[in-house]
Amino acid sequence: MSKLHADHYADAMTQVDAAIIENELVGEQTYRVRLAAPAIAASVVPGQFVMIRLKGLNSPLIGRALAVYDVVSDASGDPHFIDLVYLKKGVLTTALAASQVGTEVTLWGPLGNGFSNRTCDRLIMAVGGIGQTPMLLLGQEAIGSRTFGLNRDSGWATSAELIYGARRSSLLAGVEDFQAAGFDVTLCTDDGSVGQQRLVPDVLADRLRDIPPGTSVRVVTCGPEIMMQKVSQACAAAGVDCQVSMETPMACGIGICFSCVAQVRQDNGEWDYKRTCVEGPIFDAEKICWE
Known part of the structure; x- marks a missing residue:
């Protein structure tokens, strides 16, 4: 069977029942x-996600999209978890948080297009909320x-932060996973409880001004859409390449329901709706219609 359009379309996915090994x-x-x-x-690449459901349960009926945070090898060194x-x-x-080791879930994936691996000297990952999840890989x-x-x-890339x-x-x-991976880590909190009491886009704008x-x-x-919008604006002002991972809520994850569309500019300057589950979730920032 030929693929619908591209490798990241849903006919390239795998559906499996997977046991919980850890839940911490x-x-x-x-x-x-x-x-x-x-x-x-x-087969997963950075920025892709899976849909997950608790096996045998009908509530909730639909799955939940979660970015793949890490890939772990088995004793033989092969990617297994x-x-x-x-x-x-x-x-x-x-319900997932309450699930015990050994519980089985149903997964389908990997889904989405993933980040591009365009060459650069320095990669800066600017994230907020739960937006760190696609970045470790x-x-x-x-x-x-x-x-x-x-x-x-x-x-x-020569370096990543x-x-x-x-x-x-x-x-x-x-945070410790990113530090152990060898990345420079700058933390920001709204209440100043750790790191800088500043917003991520503001810290990024300063960093871009200091680039040799x-x-x-x-x-x-x-992360939050308003944060990604301001990050993309800072990058546009500095003339820096930027990609965003859209967190539009998804129902099916395979392009059928059209519930996860985002407004994306086309080459002719007009915009069209794109499904973040199959044509994203990664888009070039300058193509997103934020407002």
């Missing part, structure tokens, strides 16, 4: 679940410490 609290109302899903672990980091918020994530791929997916290049903001320190999850001439920079961003 990593921040305020924030959990990391590890799932045994070797087919997905072997995926980690998802999620905020306990709705019906599904509340990307940063590791960028500096060449790990490779992901099938026949995808790594080592396309994370600018990560949240309302308060207890909501920052996985001749240094090629890429910015990637994920």
Whole structure:
């Protein structure tokens, strides 16, 4: 059977029942679940996501889209597990947070297009809220410490850094993972409980002003939409390449329901609706119609 359009369309996905290996609290109302899903672990690339449902339950009826946070190898060194980091918020994530080791979930993925691996000297990951979740894999791929997916290049950036903001320190999850991966990490909190009491777009704008001439920079961003809009505006002002990972709510994850559309500018200057689940969730920032 030929593919519908591109490798990231849903006919390239795998559906599996996966056992929970770990399910740990990593921040305020924030959990990391590890799932045994070797087919997905072997093929996922940074920025892609999976849809997840609790097996055998009809409430909620639809799945939930979660970015793949990490890929973990088995004893033989082969990619076997995926980690998802999620905020306990709705019906599904509340039930998932209460699930014990050994519980099975249904996954389908990997889905979405993933971040591009365009070459640069410096990669800056500007994130807020739960927007750090697609970035750990990307940063590791960028500096060449790990490779992901099938026949995808790594080592396309000289350095990578994370600018990560949240309302308060207890909501920052996985900071130590990014530090252990070798990235410079700058933290921002609204209440000043840790790091700088500033907004991520403002810290980024200062960073871009300090970039030495001749240094090629890429910015990637994920988090609240207003934050991503301001990040994209800072990048446009500085003439810096920026990609956004849209967090538009999804129902099916495979392009059928059209519930996750975003307004995206076309080459002719007009805009059209694009499904973030199959034509995203990664878009070039300058193409997003924010208002």
